[in-house]
Amino acid sequence: MCPLCGWDVLVSYLICGTLHSVDQYLNIKLTDISVTDPEKYPHMLSVKNCFIRGSVVRYVQLPADEVDTQLLQDAARKEALQQKQ
């Protein structure tokens, strides 16, 4: 579906899981989730899959070794140049 699907991501330093899908609003569907601090957030003990509304997500941490940083930097640089013109 998208090249990032199947990666393990950490959303807003709270919820870790496998990225199942993303949509146009950047809503995130995660499977096999785990909460980083289960004592602070006990609600999620029996939840395995979840849907996270894109509008509330502040950060998504991706596995560093799966990302080609050179390619990313080049693409970002090109994008910035295009936007300037």
Add this chain to the structure above:
Amino acid sequence: MTIQHNTGTLPSQEKHLVLLRDGRTLIGFLRSIDQFANLVFHQTVERIHVGKKFGDIPRGIFIVRGENVVLLGEIDMDKPCDTVLQQVSIEEILEEQRLQQQAKQETEKAKVTALKDRGLSIPKADNLDEY
């Protein structure tokens, strides 16, 4: 895997849990969801967590506006969940919550006074969002 990709009505054998922006947790049978994440819940229960205790308040049928939704999860009946949590009565959990809110307000007041003494001030957060 029973993740729903559609919008509209769902076969609702599984209970769903929704976290709202104001910090509330609602649990119930999800009857419908649309592209804005507006939700219709059936046999809804509002679950209040304080420390290791929790309490359920029955709320009936709920319609949640999508902008208030943080997270929607499927409750897995097989996963062992109540091992650490202890269910208490509604009155008790409301009392615990009141005490927790009171304690939070007191620490906040102490922080503000301490800062004021040092000539600093933090602008108060106007939004009531927890997440």
